[in-house]
Amino acid sequence: MIVLTRVDYRLIHGQVAMTWTRTVGADCILVANDAVAASDVQKAALRMARPSGVKLVIKNVDDAIAALNSGVTDKYKLFVIVETIADAHRLAMSCPAITSINLGGTRSTDEATYHLSTAIFATDADLGLLRELAEKGVELEIRQVPTEQKMDASTLI
Secondary structure (H helix, E strand, O other): OEEEEEEEOOOOOHHHHHHHHHHHOOOEEEEEHHHHHHHHHHHHHHOOOOOOOOEEEEEEOOHHHHHHHOOOOOOOOOEEEEEEEHHHHHHHHHHHOOOOOEEEEEEOOOOOEEEEEOOOOEOOHHEEEEEHHHOOOOEEEOOOOOOOOEEEHHHHO
């Protein structure tokens, strides 16, 4: 069962490892990221950041979609983390079990001309993907930490 799907360019860090994982009661973190799945160094770094007692699975996005849809992840309280809005879109459009996405942090780039919150920067393409998700009925909420009040991202796009 997916307990949270989060966009966070930092993937696993203090807020994710401790606060979010505990708050949602996750016993497994699935990092869905093409670059990390192909990098032994990045995988090793994420393994060190993993909270004690929580399983960590790292897959490329296509393999994550296959795993989520196969039912093999159903036995876990699964916390799915992706780096970008585009990856969240790919997952949510292919996995009916993803009905809500937490936007926690995206990179500020020269292309990211929209500043949706203190930690969410979006390009025109990102906004289009978020609109598609909202039209599909996926809840889009902005929160960096669980104690913050949810902000409905669909009202900002």
